[in-house]
Amino acid sequence: MPTGLSIHVGLNKVDPAKYNGWDGQLMACENDARDMAAVARAAGFEETVLLTEQGTADNITSALRKAAKKLKDGDILLFTYSGHGSQMPDTEGDEPDELDETLVFYDRQFLDDELNREFRRFSPGVRIFTLLDCCHSGTATEVPAAAEGNGEAAPRVMPVLRQQQVFEQNQEFYQNLQRELRKEGNGAGPGTVLISACQDHQVALDGRVNGAFTGALLRVWDEGAFSGGYQDFHRSIKDRLPRSQVPNFHTTGSPSADFLGQKPFTV
Numbered sequence: 001m002p003t004g005l006s007i008h009v010g011l012n013k014v015d016p017a018k019y020n021g022w023d024g025q026l027m028a029c030e031n032d033a034r035d036m037a038a039v040a041r042a043a044g045f046e047e048t049v050l051l052t053e054q055g056t057a058d059n060i061t062s063a064l065r066k067a068a069k070k071l072k073d074g075d076i077l078l079f080t081y082s083g084h085g086s087q088m089p090d091t092e093g094d095e096p097d098e099l100d101e102t103l104v105f106y107d108r109q110f111l112d113d114e115l116n117r118e119f120r121r122f123s124p125g126v127r128i129f130t131l132l133d134c135c136h137s138g139t140a141t142e143v144p145a146a147a148e149g150n151g152e153a154a155p156r157v158m159p160v161l162r163q164q165q166v167f168e169q170n171q172e173f174y175q176n177l178q179r180e181l182r183k184e185g186n187g188a189g190p191g192t193v194l195i196s197a198c199q200d201h202q203v204a205l206d207g208r209v210n211g212a213f214t215g216a217l218l219r220v221w222d223e224g225a226f227s228g229g230y231q232d233f234h235r236s237i238k239d240r241l242p243r244s245q246v247p248n249f250h251t252t253g254s255p256s257a258d259f260l261g262q263k264p265f266t267v
Helices: 029-042 057-070 112-119 160-169 171-184 212-224 230-238 257-261
Strands: 004-010 046-051 076-082 085-089 099-104 109-111 127-133 192-196 248-252
Touching: 004 029, 004 057, 029 046, 029 076, 029 127, 029 212, 046 057, 057 112, 085 109, 099 112, 109 112, 109 171, 112 171, 127 212, 160 171, 192 230, 212 230, 230 248, 230 257
Parallel strands: 004 046, 004 076, 076 127, 127 192
Antiparallel strands: 085 099, 099 109, 192 248
16 A cells, blocks of 8 residues: 655744744644644545744755655655745746745745755655645735635735845855755656645735635545545635635646546545
8 A cells, every 4th residue: 555644834933033033923824734734644644743943944854855765656745834935036047037936944945946856855656745835926915815704814925125134144055055956957856746825926825724725725625525636626726715816736747647637635
């Protein structure tokens, strides 16, 4: 029988000492991580949950590398992240918009290319399903409240001034990291399915109980009553969100038709 491992990260704040005094307070990210872990557990995954202070780059990288050593061809990894998303200048020229997207971990920003590098450590036959409930926006945007009664909503985006300050204060570190990742190249890697909360130029909404994206996902999933493949799942979540937040569906490493046609969270 295949093995399923899942890693769930939820950060309701970050370390202000690492972000020029900004703590990035949010309400629902830890709830998102716990709720996604419950979905994974019910589907037969062995879950790891990292909340706020535990959500450091080293802890998350360590969890991913342990999973990469354990999972074999035919197995599946589920990785979910709920927190802030940001962008920084792409100094290596591999991004069309000249910006690298980042996940805002507790102690530092984690480049999208870093996440890809960790996924490439997995055997090519491992299925990887990633859910990111965060902003990928480099500008502050006025955002309307979510449409389905999720309570007071705020964008999960690092303010532009903070983005600039944090990058400038750690510019040498991030530029060296970008250079290192560029030299390594992307490669094919295992088949990966990503459903993210919004497009790169948009922001994702927080909420009192869940983020707008995670809340919509949980309603679509309906405790496992959902039927259909990953693309059907994406479309159904998209239908429940406002036009200001359009979930993205993206694949890398050429996931098989069998993988794409499976019911999400199938071990």
